[in-house]
Amino acid sequence: MRDEHQLRAKLRTLADGAATGLAVLATVLVVAPLVAIFVYLVYKGSVSLNWAFFTHNPVPVGEVGGGMANAIVGSAILLGVGSLIGIPIGIAGGIFLAEFGRGTKLANAIRFTADVLNGVPSIVMGIAVYSLVVVPQGHFSAFSGGVALGIMMIPTVCRTTEEMLLMVPHAVREAALALGVPNWRSVLSITVRTASAGIITGCMLAFARVAGETAPLIFTAFGNVGWSEKLSEPIAALPLQIYVYALSPYDEWHRLAWAGALVLIVLIVLAVSLVRYVTSRGVLKGAS
Amino acid sequence: MGVGIEVANLNAWYGTNHTLQDIDLNIPANHATALIGPSGCGKSTFVRCLNRMHETNPIARVTGTVLIGGLDIYADAKPVEIRRRVGMVFQRPNPFPTMSIYDNVAAGLKLNGYSNHHVLDEIVEKSLKNSALWEEVKDDLKKKSGASLSGGQQQRLCIARALAVDPEVLLMDEPASALDPVSTSKIEDLIFQLKSQYTIVIVTHNMQQAARVAEKTGFFLNGRMVEFDSTHKIFTNPSDKRTEDYITGRFG
Numbered sequence: 001m002r003d004e005h006q007l008r009a010k011l012r013t014l015a016d017g018a019a020t021g022l023a024v025l026a027t028v029l030v031v032a033p034l035v036a037i038f039v040y041l042v043y044k045g046s047v048s049l050n051w052a053f054f055t056h057n058p059v060p061v062g063e064v065g066g067g068m069a070n071a072i073v074g075s076a077i078l079l080g081v082g083s084l085i086g087i088p089i090g091i092a093g094g095i096f097l098a099e100f101g102r103g104t105k106l107a108n109a110i111r112f113t114a115d116v117l118n119g120v121p122s123i124v125m126g127i128a129v130y131s132l133v134v135v136p137q138g139h140f141s142a143f144s145g146g147v148a149l150g151i152m153m154i155p156t157v158c159r160t161t162e163e164m165l166l167m168v169p170h171a172v173r174e175a176a177l178a179l180g181v182p183n184w185r186s187v188l189s190i191t192v193r194t195a196s197a198g199i200i201t202g203c204m205l206a207f208a209r210v211a212g213e214t215a216p217l218i219f220t221a222f223g224n225v226g227w228s229e230k231l232s233e234p235i236a237a238l239p240l241q242i243y244v245y246a247l248s249p250y251d252e253w254h255r256l257a258w259a260g261a262l263v264l265i266v267l268i269v270l271a272v273s274l275v276r277y278v279t280s281r282g283v284l285k286g287a288s
Numbered sequence: 289m290g291v292g293i294e295v296a297n298l299n300a301w302y303g304t305n306h307t308l309q310d311i312d313l314n315i316p317a318n319h320a321t322a323l324i325g326p327s328g329c330g331k332s333t334f335v336r337c338l339n340r341m342h343e344t345n346p347i348a349r350v351t352g353t354v355l356i357g358g359l360d361i362y363a364d365a366k367p368v369e370i371r372r373r374v375g376m377v378f379q380r381p382n383p384f385p386t387m388s389i390y391d392n393v394a395a396g397l398k399l400n401g402y403s404n405h406h407v408l409d410e411i412v413e414k415s416l417k418n419s420a421l422w423e424e425v426k427d428d429l430k431k432k433s434g435a436s437l438s439g440g441q442q443q444r445l446c447i448a449r450a451l452a453v454d455p456e457v458l459l460m461d462e463p464a465s466a467l468d469p470v471s472t473s474k475i476e477d478l479i480f481q482l483k484s485q486y487t488i489v490i491v492t493h494n495m496q497q498a499a500r501v502a503e504k505t506g507f508f509l510n511g512r513m514v515e516f517d518s519t520h521k522i523f524t525n526p527s528d529k530r531t532e533d534y535i536t537g538r539f540g
Contacts, residue, residue, distance in 0.1 A: 171382035175446070177344055179396035179453060180372030189399055194386050 038265070045262030048255040053263070058225050058241070061250055068260050070227045072267070074142070074236040077229060078221055079211055081146025086153025086210075087203050093154065094161025094199070099187045111162075118155035125152055126216035134220055142228070142235035145221025152216060153206040160202025164195040200279050204272045211268050214239040238264045290487030291357030291456045292317040293338060298352035300333050300342060307333045309511045311352070315504070320479055320488040322498035322519065325508035326539070331491045334508065335459045338489065339374035340367040357456060372400070375450030375486075379462040381442035383434030383449070389416075389425050392434040392445055396453035411452050419448035420478055440471025447478065451486075458482065460490040464497065476501050495535060499523050507531045 052067045059066030093110060101107030125148050133144040168191050176186035192199070210216075214237075217223070222234040223244065229235075238260055245257035293315040300308035308330045315321045323331040336342040337350055340361060354361050361370045383392050391398070393412045402408065412429070416422040421444040425437070434445055443463060450458060460479070464472040479488055479501045492498050498505050499519055506516040507528075515522065515531045526532045533539055 169382070171378060171380060172384060174341065174344070174378065175382040175384065175449075176395070176399070178339065178341055178371055178376040178378075179399070179449065180368045180370075181396065181399045182368050185399050190384060190395075194384065196386070 041258065041262045041265060044255075044258035046259075048259040049262065053256075053259055057227055058256075061248075061253070064252070066256070068236075068238065068241055068256070068263070070224060071236040071238045071241040071260065072263065073227075073229060074221070074224065075211065075238045075264070075267075077142055077231070077235060078145045078149055078217070078237055079207065081143060081231070082149030082153055082210055083203075083207060085147060085150025086206060087157055089150075090154045090157025090203075090206070091161050091199060093158040094165065095187065095192065097158070097162040098165035099191065111159075114155040114158050117151075118159070121215075122152060122213050123215040123218075126219045129216065130219035139232075140220060140222035140234040141232050142221055143231040145217045145235065145237065146231075148216035148220045149210040149213060152210050152213065153203075156206035156209065157202055160205065161195075161199050164198030164202065165191055167198070168194045197279070200275065204275055208268050208272055211271075212239055212264060214243045238267075289456065290318040290483075290485065293457065293487065293489070294353075294355040295338075296353045296355075298334075298337060298354065299350065300330075300337055301349045302333075302345065303347045307511050308337070308350075311513050313506065313513060313516055315487065315489060317487050318483060318485070319504060320483045320490060320502040321504040321506065322502035323489065323491045323506045323508060324493070324495060324498050324534075326534070327493075329508040330511040331506075331508045332461050335376075335461055335489055335491055338457070338459055339371050339376055341371070341376065343367070372396070372453050373455055374457040374459060375453065375455035377443070377446050377450055377458065377460045377463045380466050381439055381446050383437070383442050383445050385433060385435040387434055388430045389432055389434055389437070389445065390429040393448045393452050395449060400453075412448075415448040415452040416445075418451050418482065419444045420474060421445060421448055438471075440467050440474060443467060443471065443475060444478070447475075451482075455486065457487045457489065460488065462491050462493060465493060472497075495523070507534060509534070 050067075052065055053069075054067060054072065055069050056065065056067035057070045058068065093114065097107050097111055101110070129144055129148040129151070133147055134140055137144070172194055173186060173191060176190040177183065181190070217237050217240050221237055221240065223240040224234045224236040242257045242260040242264070245253040245260065248254070293313075295311055295313040295315070298308055298311040298313075299306070311334060323334065325331050333342060338354060338356070338361075342348050342350055350362070353363070356370070356374060359365055361374075384395060387395065390412055393415050394402075394408050397408060397411065413422065413426075416425065421441060424441060425432070425445075434442065437445060443466075447458075447463075464475045467475065476497060479490065482488060490498075490502065502519050504516065505519040505522040507514045507522065507526075507530075509530055515526060515528045517527070521527075522531060523535060526535065
């Protein structure tokens with residue numbers, strides 16, 4: 001009897017250890033590619049990183065030095081325009097899906113459209129914006145690039161906003177309504193506020209995703225070897241610059257492309273961390 | 289001050305389910321009235337008809353008249369106006385999780401466009417004192433979230449939130465059923481104090497609780513009101529056989 005007990009206890013300990021080991025292994029498998037990419041980027045990119053990279057524009061082939069200052073600023077402008085378009089429309093759409101249109105045919109149609117839009121290849125988005133904005137305007141522009149990125153952000157922002165709002169407990173909505181708060185006010189001031197942490201995460205996901213997009217910019221922002229910060233002119237962008245430099249036959253440009261990739265990743269991480277920090281400062285003790 | 293509630297010929301449905309049938313009832317002002325009955329008998333639906341929360345469910349329907357302080361709430365008023373005059377406390381404490389204690393209490397006023405800070409400060413303090421929570425939270429009003437309090441404290445916070453908009457009636461839907469005995473007795477003490485200022489309607493599964501806090505008690509069964517009388521009479525000498533069976537524990 002006692003032996004059998006001990007044997008079972010041993011088996012349980014073994015099974016517990018095996019399950020924990022498998023979970024750890026899975027975690028390592030998930031994190032390993034990310035770490036590998038980042039380490040390799042640092043290894044390849046850091047050698048070409050210097051102050052000039054952040055302060056100088058690209059120089060012609062054969063000249064030494066030069067940087068990607070124009071592309072860094074260009075990416076910031078493109079992402080700014082994209083966020084101004086994608087985030088408000090996405091959030092408003094998500095609020096409609098979760099709160100006002102729930103169960104209606106229109107809401108189902110919008111949800112389906114958003115999901116399809118999410119699956120549209122980014123190069124197709126570039127061509128679409130090319131014919132909708134670039135052709136009527138008659139020239140490539142930073143604005144059209146921002147529009148392409150903004151449209152790509154909409155489905156992610158919209159669907160995460162909807163999901164996050166649906167997770168707000170029914171009891172919280174009832175509490176607001178029972179205080180005599182009109183429904184629209186309750187939605188904006190209570191439900192959206194309760195879900196705001198999740199909504200911000202959705203916006204950051206969409207932002208980080210389009211920050212690395214190259215294809216939709218080829219026919220819209222086009223790229224620019226010089227400095228430009230005008231919305232009406234072609235503008236440089238880090239992913240575009242990396243793409244051009246990496247395909248070039250010059251070793252110096254290859255090194256710059258690696259540095260550009262490293263800078264792009266670090267800037268995305270910084271931007272997302274900054275937003276997280278700023279938005280978490282107002283969070284109260286014990287808030288869920 | 290509290291006002292009386294006169295209910296005549298009230299019927300309510302959820303879809304095709306006829307949950308309340310021909311309810312006639314007069315609830316006296318500035319008293320606590322308890323509603324008892326087995327689960328699913330319609331007592332929660334009944335209180336939700338008194339502040340028009342019933343109709344927030346898209347499949348719900350209601351007919352009949354409810355006069356609160358003489359005002360016909362279904363004919364002559366909008367739901368948001370009624371809900372400001374008729375406060376509600378729910379079964380599970382439901383503070384706004386991302387708001388501070390202060391903002392939770394001030395929410396009803398702020399969201400209706402009230403912004404005078406001095407007045408808000410006063411109302412928040414008064415409401416928290418009225419709900420017997422002030423001493424426990426006065427140092428953390430704007431630092432802690434409403435969700436950081438214990439269950440019993442959260443429920444008293446919800447009572448303070450309901451009191452802050454200065455209602456005439458306070459509806460309580462099993463306010464203590466999710467709480468421990470100490471918190472429960474605090475809520476009951478509170479009901480005792482509050483009924484001098486408000487008309488209180490409390491739904492409860494706990495018959496001792498009804499006997500302790502309420503002057504009047506109504507017994508609901510299968511969507512109908514079987515008996516409504518003084519609490520003393522209901523618990524010592526009920527007129528209806530079904531009431532007697534229920535309070536003596538023969539069913540439910």
